[in-house]
Amino acid sequence: MRILGLISGTSHDGIDGAVVDIDAEGEGLAARTVHRDTTPYPPALRARLVAALPPAATTLADLARLDTEIGQAFADAAAAQIAAAGPVDLIVSHGQTVFHWLDGAQVRGTLQIGQAAWIAERTGSPVLSDVRIRDITAGGQGAPLASRLDALLLAGRGRVGALNMGGISNVTLVGPGPADPVRAFDIGPAGALLDAVVSGRGLHPSGYDEGGEIAATGTVDRELLDQLLEEPFYRQPAPKSTGKELFHAEYVAAALSRRGREVEDADLVATLTELTVRTIVDALAPEELAELFVSGGGARNAVIMAGIARGLPGTQVRLSDALGIGADEKEAVLMALLGYLTWHGIPGSVPSATGARGGRLLGTLCPGSGPLRLPDPAPAPTRMRMRGGVG
Known part of the structure; x- marks a missing residue:
């Protein structure tokens, strides 16, 4: 068909x-x-x-x-x-x-x-x-x-996961046996906040941080990052879903207002990029996955991909291309x-x-x-x- x-x-x-x-x-x-x-x-x-x-x-x-x-x-x-x-x-x-x-x-x-x-x-x-x-x-x-596609593609591979990073990051977790239930949930913002800042501030004509080039030139604002990580959604149990109803430009503006001082463009992009990395690593590290197959626009961001690989040292992080399906x-x-x-x-x-x-x-x-x-x-x-x- x-x-x-x-x-x-x-x-x-x-x-x-x-x-x-x-x-x-x-x-x-x-x-x-x-x-x-x-x-x-x-x-x-x-x-x-x-x-x-x-x-x-x-x-x-x-x-x-x-x-x-x-x-x-x-x-x-x-x-x-x-x-x-x-x-x-x-x-x-x-x-x-x-x-x-x-x-x-x-x-x-x-x-x-x-x-x-x-x-x-x-x-x-x-x-x-x-x-x-x-x-x-x-x-x-x-x-x-x-989760339906991921479960079929990953069947028989052991304890593995499939991560997609569009505006929102989401993951499917597949166990080693047919009796293991497939689990899936939204993790948090991938491109949603990054794109809002890059586009809103005119930092790149594409409207996103192509390849992570802007983030690579910035320094993570640890105080702002810690504040962003207090978002209750991250601690909500799965299954859960979210979207740009929560994670949008005004969300970033409110966080900066609470921060009480301006953050340079590149540093803000670096901080939001690290937010994506941290939320993904925090969600997946306890799973002890053998492999993680990544797709979506975030898979082309070198800073995000390197951060995930560092944060999950026991997991082989690969593009979904390895499964025969382009990211x-x-x-x-x-x-x-x-x-x-x-x-x-x-x-x-x-x-x-x-x-x-x-x-x-x-x-x-x-x-x-x-x-x-x-x-x-x-x-x-x-x-x-x-x-x-x-x-």
């Missing part, structure tokens, strides 16, 4: 896409990425999106326009991917998260915009969207959904996998990871140009093998 996975993460900079061939292979799955690409948001659209995000106020009119225009941007990205890779059987669109509603430790709702009907109309393909809410209605966090394409491949599972009647959530009462079929299906014809339900896979791909 050929599936196009689409997602825009918490960096809000564009749409990652991957066309993936997924087939049954014994008790597992075999997958191959045949095409991948990233489509940047038009600058004006991204600016309006960022301006509408919490804690800023917005209107229903703004939300309706963004839902349409982001849906059209996803439709354009899907059409371009299909033109390059050929027809697909299904498109899975995560859309753009604009709000994740936390009430204490419980998630009450989540909102991803980018109306899927625009994609279906443009491509003629059926589209699966709104993939998080079904897990939330069953009492789960709706995140990290990557920049993993979330789009995840979307494709969730589509395959729903299409074949297989729950896509992992209750031990999200905290839900049970596994659930994820997403809402929008028909393409023809009627939906789903196959008979298939058995749940126990592993997944990446067969190589576009590299």
